[in-house]
Amino acid sequence: MKITVIGSGYVGTTTALVLADLGHEVISYDVDKLKIKRLNDAILPFSEPGLDRLLQKLLQSGRIIFSSDSQTAITQSEMLMISVGTPSTSSGNADLTYIQQVLEVIATHINGPKIIITKSTVPIGTNRWMKQQLEAKIDTNKYPIEVVSNPEFLREGSALHDSYHPSRTVIGGEEHSAIEKVKQIYSSLGTSYFTCNYETAEMIKYASNGFLAVKISYINEIARLADLVGADIEGVAAGMGMDPRISPHHLYAGIGYGGSCFPKDVDELLYLAKQKKINLGLLKQGKRINDSQIAWFVQKIESHLSLEGKRILVLGVAFKEDTDDQRESPGVRLIEHLLDKGVDEIRVIDPTVTSLEQIHWSKNLNNNDSQRVNIFTKEDEAAIGVHAVVLTTTWSQFATYPWADWVTKVESPYLFDGRNFLNPQEMQHYGWNYVGVARSVLK
Ligand SMILES: NC(=O)c1ccc[n+]([C@@H]2O[C@H](COP(=O)([O-])OP(=O)(O)OC[C@H]3O[C@@H](n4cnc5c(N)ncnc54)[C@H](O)[C@@H]3O)[C@@H](O)[C@H]2O)c1
Structure with missing residues (x-):
């Protein structure tokens, strides 16, 4: 054809x-x-x-x-x-x-x-x-x-x-x-x-993305509670996901969803509901949880480390692994939060980024802020003297970074895993103070 x-x-x-x-x-x-x-x-x-x-x-x-x-x-x-x-x-x-x-x-x-x-x-x-x-x-x-x-x-x-x-x-x-x-x-x-018919087909697309967005926000909301009561959210999600009515997909606790689809499609559904004068409370709350998830994680970081004047290495600005798409990227938003907290330097590694111009900020950065962000393309140099490493995207290469070597080069060995991607026991064994999203680490 x-x-x-x-x-x-x-x-x-x-x-x-x-x-x-x-x-x-x-x-x-x-x-x-x-x-x-x-x-x-x-x-x-x-x-x-x-x-x-x-x-x-x-x-x-x-x-x-x-x-x-x-x-x-x-x-x-x-x-x-x-x-x-x-x-x-x-x-x-x-x-x-x-x-x-x-x-x-x-x-x-x-x-x-x-x-x-x-x-x-x-x-x-x-x-x-x-x-x-x-x-x-x-x-x-x-x-x-x-x-x-x-x-x-x-x-x-x-x-x-x-x-x-x-x-x-x-x-x-x-x-x-x-x-x-x-x-x-x-x-x-x-x-x-x-x-x-047309309307059903159009609604299938929006309702699917809305559902997946709410599913992510659901596990993130449960993670906030799990964190306070000592439950390991990865275990919770795995146990829940074994139920075929639930399925393990999109039950990943972390710093929230981004990308070019979920945020936009949730917004469109909420807009349509407003036009039709009905309240889609569940979807609205899902969006609220997602919008506040990065602030929640940054607060968690601050409970371990005061951010002002620190050097932080951020791993990942793509909204997810295996793409260069940064639309509504949680990694980018997290960097903006860290800048607002007065971090002295942010180093960034992402396999799809080689210069600062390639970062798509969600708001206009002033000159002072952009001068505090540096792109690193060589992983062996990036960790020298940083006060914390924050992982925001699950690029597979991040799992095989020289974590045992890095821990000897950092100023303080804080590792904040915003995607629960790394093995906590392994990282702890190397000497990292590992903090994930509602992830229990054996002492
Ligand atoms: N990206 C995804 O993962 C994904 C998944 C499912 C559905 N969608 C939907 O598919 C659509 C496209 O998304 P995308 O991510 O590919 O967008 P994109 O921004 O990557 O691509 C859109 C392209 O359309 C071109 N364009 C704009 N106006 C044009 C015109 N008048 N004539 C010809 N080309 C024109 C732009 O130059 C651009 O190259 C969106 O509605 C999106 O919601 C995206």
């Missing part, structure tokens, strides 16, 4: 490459000319395991074209898959500016029947609105169009695996024939389809 994927970001590029690998003829289109140039030069504009190799392979095969030409993008394919960003506005609702721009481009260049497939996460009601917008702009007797909702569930860091092995493929629409055509795109994957 001929498919144009509109938007070549994390979702769009992954989807375009996987669809080309499945045998489709794909155009990956983006307004960002530099991004398209880099993709044509076989350079991924972001970091995602395995994707660079697939990019090289498919560029050679000629089954994928990267283009910033809107006319080519719209005219050459019958299937137009939208994967542009839908970030939050300051009011919490999703900003549909990019979706609106795509509708304009489709209306301008339409040259035949089109199926428009929405992969972007869009608020409930958007696909129906998109269809109405297009019907108002296009002579649909001449150029019939159909809009199909097909929300994406891939996770950054395991995007390829998730794309080849989707847990389900949700397809929301009104026209049976269009839904069947979208199913054909994925036919070689052997995926389970769930078909429904």
